[in-house]
Amino acid sequence: MKSIEEKIQDLKRERGAIVIAHNYQPDEVQAMADFTGDSLELSRKAAELDEEVIVFCGVHFMAETAAILSPEKTILLPDPFAGCPMADMITADQLRARKAEHPGAVVITYVNSSAAIKAESDLCCTSSNAIKIVASVPSDKEIIFVPDTHLGHYVQKELGREMIIWDGYCPTHSRIREVDVLREKADHPNALVMAHPECPLNIREIADGLLSTGQMCTFAKESDATEFIVATEMGLLYRLRNENPDKKFYAVSDRAVCPNMKKIDLEKVLWALEDMQHRIVVPEPTCSLARKSIEAMLELS
Numbered sequence: 548m549k550s551i552e553e554k555i556q557d558l559k560r561e562r563g564a565i566v567i568a569h570n571y572q573p574d575e576v577q578a579m580a581d582f583t584g585d586s587l588e589l590s591r592k593a594a595e596l597d598e599e600v601i602v603f604c605g606v607h608f609m610a611e612t613a614a615i616l617s618p619e620k621t622i623l624l625p626d627p628f629a630g631c632p633m634a635d636m637i638t639a640d641q642l643r644a645r646k647a648e649h650p651g652a653v654v655i656t657y658v659n660s661s662a663a664i665k666a667e668s669d670l671c672c673t674s675s676n677a678i679k680i681v682a683s684v685p686s687d688k689e690i691i692f693v694p695d696t697h698l699g700h701y702v703q704k705e706l707g708r709e710m711i712i713w714d715g716y717c718p719t720h721s722r723i724r725e726v727d728v729l730r731e732k733a734d735h736p737n738a739l740v741m742a743h744p745e746c747p748l749n750i751r752e753i754a755d756g757l758l759s760t761g762q763m764c765t766f767a768k769e770s771d772a773t774e775f776i777v778a779t780e781m782g783l784l785y786r787l788r789n790e791n792p793d794k795k796f797y798a799v800s801d802r803a804v805c806p807n808m809k810k811i812d813l814e815k816v817l818w819a820l821e822d823m824q825h826r827i828v829v830p831e832p833t834c835s836l837a838r839k840s841i842e843a844m845l846e847l848s
């Protein structure tokens with residue numbers, strides 16, 4: 548009797564498929580994936596892959612981004628209900644209304660958003676390149692930044708550049724409390740605090756580094772420090788601990804779990820390959836319009 552991992556490997560070969568996974572995926576999904584990464588790394592990977600079938604272990608907007616970049620490929624999301632509440636905090640009508648209030652403003656959209664929002668945007672960004680993307684806009688231009696208020700305010704402060712910022716947020720990162728970080732700091736006085744820019748201001752202010760999940764992996768590897776307090780979704784700890792067996796990583800809160808990321812499991816990956824489901828397709832003209840804003844980001848980063 549074959550294990551579920553062996554069945555997935557067999558079917559991958561048969562279908563000419565590759566499995567890519569976000570850093571917040573459950574441990575066993577990350578262990579089985581061919582590639583893991585942050586949002587920017589996954590977008591880049593999806594754009595350059597030769598495989599015809601990509602099983603995307605992440606949330607809907609990530610699979611949608613892959614489908615936008617490679618409309619000729621089959622992009623499968625193992626659970627079609629793995630969404631992102633932050634992405635749902637703005638609609639295309641709301642963004643059009645905001646644009647009408649600020650004619651000529653450049654719209655910069657965090658990739659944690661729907662294809663319809665990306666299609667209304669000039670540029671996309673991720674947490675790892677947001678500063679670079681915003682800095683690329685001429686200083687005489689107004690900027691509308693959507694949908695994450697925390698990432699927007701972080702960039703605004705770093706660059707000293709006023710923006711019109713939407714008030715969306717990530718419910719998972721909002722569960723990380725200052726008291727949790729302070730407790731971990733008191734317990735581990737030599738540890739550095741790595742926080743995601745999706746965290747609220749009181750967390751960002753006491754962090755040693757504000758980093759995307761991919762940047763946290765690089766930072767932990769390259770730093771001389773040996774202990775780290777991790778203020779982001781708990782799934783990242785699997786990769787950090789695996790890649791740095793001699794270093795210590797402390798989760799800041801066991802409430803920092805994204806229920807949508809955890810909807811994917813090995814059974815659903817197997818079923819995705821068996822049934823070639825659930826295919827993510829973005830209709831035209833949304834697909835081409837959204838592609839322009841993602842490609843503009845990829846060119847700048």
Ligand code: 13P
Nearest residue numbers: 585586587673674759760
């Ligand atoms: P990154 O992996 O790009 O840091 O994004 C975090 C996130 O919340 C994705 O949903």
Ligand code: SF4
Nearest residue numbers: 631632633717719805
């Ligand atoms: Fe969305 Fe937050 Fe989950 Fe990322 S961690 S997918 S931003 S809800």
